[in-house]
Amino acid sequence: MNTTSLSKIAWNRIPQARFAMWTLIAGEFVIFGGLIVVYLLNRMKYPGWGEMAMHTNVVAGTINTFVLLTSSFFVVKAHEAAVKKNVEKVKFWIWLTILCALIFLGIKAYEYTHEIHLGFTLSSPALLEQGKHVETLYWALYYTMTGLHGLHVVGGALALFFVMRNVAKTKSYFHRIEAAGLYWHMVDIIWIFLFPLIYLIH
Amino acid sequence: MSTHGKPQGLEHELWVPAEDDYHGHPNYLKVYIYLLILFAITVFASLIPNPMIVFIVVFSISIIKASMVILNFMHLKWEPNIIWYMLLLALIALAFLFLGLYPDTVPIERFFVPNG
Amino acid sequence: MKIFPENVSVYGDDIDFLFWLITIVAGLATLIVLFLVIYPVLTRKKHKAKENIYVKGEGFKQLKWIYLAIFVMAVADFSFLIIESDGWIKTQETLPEKDFHVAIVGKQWLWEIIYPGPDGKLYTSDDVKKFNTMIVPQDAVIHMDLTAYDVLHSVFIPHARFKFDCLPGRKITRWVEFTKSGEYPMVCAEMCGVGHSRMVGKVVVLPQEKFEKELAKIYKK
Amino acid sequence: MSTTHENKGFWHRFFFSLDHKDIGLQYLITTMFIAFFAGIFAMVFRIHLAFPDYHIPLFGIIDAKEYNILVTNHGLIMVLWLSMGILLATAGNYLIPTMLGTDDMAFPKLNKLSYWFFLLSVIILIISFFLPQKGFGGGWTLYPPLSVGDFGYNTPYKTFSDRFFSSNTFVLLAIALEFVALLMGGINFMVTLFNKRAKGMGLLQVPLLVWMIVIASILFMFSVGPLVAGTFMLLLDINAGTGFYDASRGGDPLLWEHLFWFFGHPEVYVILLPGLGILAEVITTNARKTLFGYKFILVLVLIATVLSLMVWAHHQFVAGVDPRAATVFGILTIIISLPFAGVILSFLATLWKSNLRLTLPMKWAMSAIVLFTILGGFTGLHLGAALFDMYAHDTSFVVAHFHYTLIPVVIFAGMAGFYHWFNKFSGRELNQFLGNLHFWLTFIFFNGFGIPLFLLGLAGQPRRYAGYDHIPYLSEGYLPLLREIATISAVILVLSQFIFIFNFIWSVYKGKKVTSNNPWQSTTLEWQTSSPPPHGNFEVYPVVYHGPYEYNRPGVDKDFLPQNQKI
Structure with missing residues (x-):
């Protein structure tokens, strides 16, 4: 059986790096999905959360969404360059992506400091003093979801960096760019869901 | 990796090219x-x-x-079915989780014994 | 030798019946399984190697006995379900008209029983709180509000075949009706810390007149 | 044992090795090490229940807090570390590449990393016993709010370092790390199955055990996700003062129960499926018959996999879930018993009219089927009926039920596999007399322990009590006697495992060398190479021509036809 031709991909034939990455991504979806399910249900249960959502910085969130969408585009460009085995272009697009990740994290850090300044923290003792017990949970979930996502941004950027360095050094392993890129897209997709849930619905 | 003793002969059937980019x-x-x-x-x-x-x-x-x-x-359009099945199973799991949690979360009123 | 503790609630018989029904049907299935395991062992020497049947178990014709067994099992299972759903709806999903209302609140590690007080309403200022001993009238539907102050607890009255968890932050109302007066244990069935095994209260079931006298005594204090 | 690795030192072999066989053995030894303690715990708390005044050597007379710690850690270790460590990690690592006829896993480095995470989780779990709380004691289900504070006395932790260096935090970290380890392992298994099969081996020519381990890994991955998020939230509840499970802050303790059992029920199948796979291998080899209904079993298992994601709330029938939802979960629970009935019946059909060899692995396998079906499966019907569950929930009946589902799968099927493959991975033979002694002692005293527990549960004995003598209705009649029988049996059950450990160690060093690579005359690929397999598993990559269970095939002169042998 010769399976190299494009049209005859059987239902289970896929290179192993990509296969492993897709499996990982499916697993990550369930983790974040669990958090989003918890968030959605509590959001339905406590209408008071809408008021809390107004305290988030929509402008910063919008810029961040744009940054991540753009970085996703950069990663596919890097993949396109990797297919052509063009090391310089791969390096260029990956560096742009990592720059986007840094911008994202910077804006997120600015948001966090602002919110902590307002008294919204993981445990929000300030809200408790005002008698807003239920609302503390909103901020706990906010920090959990965005924090976990932020960790994935860091992880994805590091993965991209190391893969790029290895590719630049050895001039091979180009398929790893796509695998790391897949992970980066997953980070983007999670944000696509987090952004409206956290920032837009009041 | 260097200590790996590789057996003789064909490794396994070439299921897919490891590095070739065969999707659109x-x-x-x-x-x-x-x-x-x-x-x-x-x-x-x-x-x-x-x-x-x-x-x-x-x-x-x-x-x-x-x-x-x-x-x-992510080129899912060109990926083989098994990836679709896997993502579908993830979605099914999440849908069940949502449906199972819904009746125990949303309609429930919080209650504390007064003067407790 | 009795298997269950003595049944003193109106729905206890349903539960005992369900147990015996499933046990008997499962017992018949057990005999079949044992036969299917032991018979091949006893006759293992009879089959010379090549007399074996090379059956792959494909297609309906070869699998028909398994399909039949699964079908029979499905029928049995669903009849259990139908039989038990009556009792489940009666005990859990419906609340008959109440004769007496009481709240049971779990607390590490005792049961706090809240009686409604002279006004007959719970959670008002004249409520009376008692610990560990709950007095209830006989032959009367008793509504129990189950909740907890700190961690999860679970009210378990084995003689009444009643069990339900007490969760902090929510009120769950279930009912029970005792058919016989006496003292019955009320234990905690959910891990609640070091004193879990010492969290043993009791239910005192009294005939109506005697119960009213006792209740009046409690309210007086 | 180490014929192929003489030139490598201990550290190289048992810490840095990339070979899947070494990693499998690393898993085996680590899990046996930790399970040894869990077994001792069980012995100690059982003795405490039946003979509260007995001064237990090394432990003394244990108090309620120590009792809770022992029970909790017994459950945690047995379910999360032993069961998955043996059936997924050990069996998967050792057997998947050898059965698929390839040299190693798809990602050997990831495999090694996965073991390191597993080892780290075990170390962190052990550290949790040396923290001020002396171990976690809030029940293996870790239900908050009990698991958030000082589970012993409900006194909240004061400072951050108190909270972080507490047994709660460390146990949760250990669990999280173990999940990570098994997720990495699972990805590896899956990719290995799909991409590294021997030439000619179609997906329906893969031995059932490999399929079962891979399906179990996938199921594990999809069910564990929400619990990983939940564990993260519980860690924050403990350490950062959030209120995800605190009702006064808008959280909900029931949320944890849902997330936990959303994983916890599929977990039962994660353990069960590899067990069934081992049974399939052992039964076909010893029955000298082809497996009845290979595809049928595979389809049933796939159905059950999807169904198992929607039955979890039957652990919570009386935990405050909506009773109408409980009805739905009850129906689904009953439905999921049907595919497994089909699988067991297929195994029984394989035995039917067979020329079976009553070898030691076969004894383990057949008793696994009997015990699992009769006392584990059928009592599941009792508990699946929500009305009876209201009475039996959280009593010893449940304890007996899940011991009768897990022990046949983990111990009996696991031992069947162990005795079956021992001469493959060690190159030596086990002592048959000690093996038989181990089997019969385990079989008899497991029942001597389990059946009294059923009766105690029916008498209304709640679980996790550190003593029943102060409760009148539980200390009258024959109940104390039953507890004593259960305890003595449990003690002998645990002690008889020492026979096994002795036999294992003795046979590894002093056992008779195997004379044949394929002593059971089995067909699958791992038997077609030397014992133990060399580095890289095969001298020449095998080429596969047949399905995995070609026994007594018409037109073949021998009664078995190896997968890599042309007719």
């Missing part, structure tokens, strides 16, 4: 621009005063955006 490439720029347009719609839709409508509009656009990224940027 959509026009990434076009997809990116569509994504930006949808993103703009999302942001403007959030200005609607009714939160329920905002939720429905914004969440469905999110699903469209996510599937565009998955299908085009």
